[in-house]
Amino acid sequence: MKESQGYIERITRVNRDYQRLDLAVDKSLSSLRAGQALLVRRIDKDYEAERWVPYLRELWFPVEILASNMLVIEQPARSHFTPGQLLSIMGPVGQPFRFRQKLRNILLIAYNSTPAALLMMLAPLLERQVSITMVLMGSAREYETSHLPGEIEIIQADDDLSWSDMVMTLGWADQVFAAVGPGDELEHLGDIMRVMRERRNDVPANYAFGVLQRQLPCGVGACHACMLNLRGARKLQCVDGPAFDLTTLRLN
Numbered sequence: 001m002k003e004s005q006g007y008i009e010r011i012t013r014v015n016r017d018y019q020r021l022d023l024a025v026d027k028s029l030s031s032l033r034a035g036q037a038l039l040v041r042r043i044d045k046d047y048e049a050e051r052w053v054p055y056l057r058e059l060w061f062p063v064e065i066l067a068s069n070m071l072v073i074e075q076p077a078r079s080h081f082t083p084g085q086l087l088s089i090m091g092p093v094g095q096p097f098r099f100r101q102k103l104r105n106i107l108l109i110a111y112n113s114t115p116a117a118l119l120m121m122l123a124p125l126l127e128r129q130v131s132i133t134m135v136l137m138g139s140a141r142e143y144e145t146s147h148l149p150g151e152i153e154i155i156q157a158d159d160d161l162s163w164s165d166m167v168m169t170l171g172w173a174d175q176v177f178a179a180v181g182p183g184d185e186l187e188h189l190g191d192i193m194r195v196m197r198e199r200r201n202d203v204p205a206n207y208a209f210g211v212l213q214r215q216l217p218c219g220v221g222a223c224h225a226c227m228l229n230l231r232g233a234r235k236l237q238c239v240d241g242p243a244f245d246l247t248t249l250r251l252n
């Protein structure tokens with residue numbers, strides 16, 4: 001991870017609620033892979049003269065890499081950004097998602113969170129001919145999906161987090177990645193695990209992963225604010241995450 005500077009080159013409204021920011025960034029960030037994030041702070045022109053601080057940064061998951069020095073970020077339309085805004089960027093943060101080598105079908109779940117943390121995997125997986133289903137749960141059902149690739153099947157879950165053909169979808173998926181909003185994330189991942197266990201005889205290891213999006217005070221493993229309890233170990237979201245096997249996480 002290193003600190004570099006970038007700026008917002010273009011802003012495009014993708015639907016009523018979301019906008020996409022094209023960021024001109026250091027070339028070193030073009031090697032970023034799905035699952036890895038950035039810690040970003042808006043800065044002024046005289047930033048170099050200020051005392052450097054790693055803290056109070058926002059966690060941004062890119063949704064696309066456009067070119068060797070251009071990343072795309074999705075943000076709520078209500079957040080105010082202007083083209084030309086300078087950014088101090090620390091990254092990459094975290095580990096890439098680990099997909100099975102023979103991945104054919106993948107199930108993505110967004111629960112009380114936008115699916116932004118999961119979107120960067122879409123293009124490379126579609127290129128590998130992987131079939132993708134995305135289930136929106138809770139407040140994520142308000143997420144407008146018309147700007148996503150048409151090959152992706154979108155399902156709106158019911159209030160009890162189920163959907164029709166759920167048993168079939170869970171059997172069909174080789175892997176599941178579930179993004180939950182910060183706050184009650186362990187409780188929400190526990191809900192997802194419960195409904196999966198009710199419909200599958202067993203949920204094996206390396207099948208379902210929770211993707212955590214807690215804000216990271218330092219992002220480099222120094223403060224331990226992002227520590228998680230796993231069975232037999234403690235891990236840090238910023239260093240070991242953001243994806244954790246749901247069979248090893250201690251869920252609420």
Ligand code: FES
Pocket residue numbers: 215216217218219220221222223224225226227236237238239
């Ligand atoms: S954010 Fe400080 S250790 Fe993870």
